[in-house]
Amino acid sequence: MNDVHELLERAAGPAGRSTGSTEAVYARAARVRFRRRAAVSAAALAVVVTGAVALPGSADGPRTGHAAVAAAPEGETGSEGKAERLAALLPSGVGRVEQVSLAVLIKGATPEQARTTYVGPLDGEYLVRRGEGAGYLVLHLMEHAAVVKKLGGGTGQRDLCVTRGAEPPRSDCVREELPDGSTLTTWGDSMDYGDGGTPRWGREIVGRLTLKDGSVLAARSSTGYLGERSQGPLLEAPPLGRKELRDLLLRPELLPKG
Numbered sequence: 237m238n239d240v241h242e243l244l245e246r247a248a249g250p251a252g253r254s255t256g257s258t259e260a261v262y263a264r265a266a267r268v269r270f271r272r273r274a275a276v277s278a279a280a281l282a283v284v285v286t287g288a289v290a291l292p293g294s295a296d297g298p299r300t301g302h303a304a305v306a307a308a309p310e311g312e313t314g315s316e317g318k319a320e321r322l323a324a325l326l327p328s329g330v331g332r333v334e335q336v337s338l339a340v341l342i343k344g345a346t347p348e349q350a351r352t353t354y355v356g357p358l359d360g361e362y363l364v365r366r367g368e369g370a371g372y373l374v375l376h377l378m379e380h381a382a383v384v385k386k387l388g389g390g391t392g393q394r395d396l397c398v399t400r401g402a403e404p405p406r407s408d409c410v411r412e413e414l415p416d417g418s419t420l421t422t423w424g425d426s427m428d429y430g431d432g433g434t435p436r437w438g439r440e441i442v443g444r445l446t447l448k449d450g451s452v453l454a455a456r457s458s459t460g461y462l463g464e465r466s467q468g469p470l471l472e473a474p475p476l477g478r479k480e481l482r483d484l485l486l487r488p489e490l491l492p493k494g
Contacts, residue, residue: 370468380450417448
């Protein structure tokens with residue numbers, strides 16, 4: 237689902253992108269993190285993720301014998317009740333929301349190894365079950381000082397819809413300059429880069445809210461992944477559509493008070 241946790245790549249899967257721009261981080265995290273690292277937490281700017289696991293045969297259709305859900309590591313800042321608080325902000329019918337650790341699920345990390353500290357009150361990785369399918373929502377806030385330290389000072393309000401270098405294409409990209417001086421960008425990502433990597437991630441919708449103070453709130457709404465430790469078949473559509481993800485990113489509950 238934000239690969240995310242790197243850019244904000246985190247310890248559980250701290251392998252986000254670290255080129256000199258936010259987009260580069262996002263793009264790399266999308267490929268490296270959400271696909272290989274799965275330790276997505278830290279890469280929210282890069283949007284968290286990287287790692288590699290073996291894909292056991294055909295992954296289409298329902299799977300049986302899924303691994304037990306890995307709850308968020310104990311000790312994470314503000315982890316108690318976060319899934320319930322996030323679910324209360326989502327549209328009805330989204331599905332059952334559970335906080336998890338992608339580093340534990342995909343990479344087999346221990347809860348101690350996956351432990352992390354978040355900035356935003358609802359930052360984290362969430363499993364969304366709908367029917368037999370299993371998708372993910374990833375939220376991660378990076379403060380301006382951390383953005384500058386990790387990505388350099390050239391992040392600014394650059395247009396993320398304009399891809400550069402080896403960044404993956406962003407389909408249906410929409411950039412909005414909001415009245416309060418922040419910028420919200422949403423786009424679709426097929427996650428199909430033809431490299432045969434595992435886990436195999438399904439399509440997703442990505443959102444980035446760059447606040448006027450330079451901090452960045454990143455989100456991924458993913459249809460899920462297939463491969464070892466998969467929690468179920470891909471959802472037919474991301475847990476949140478573009479409009480729903482946009483609405484979520486604009487909720488004040490996702491930002492620290494004050």
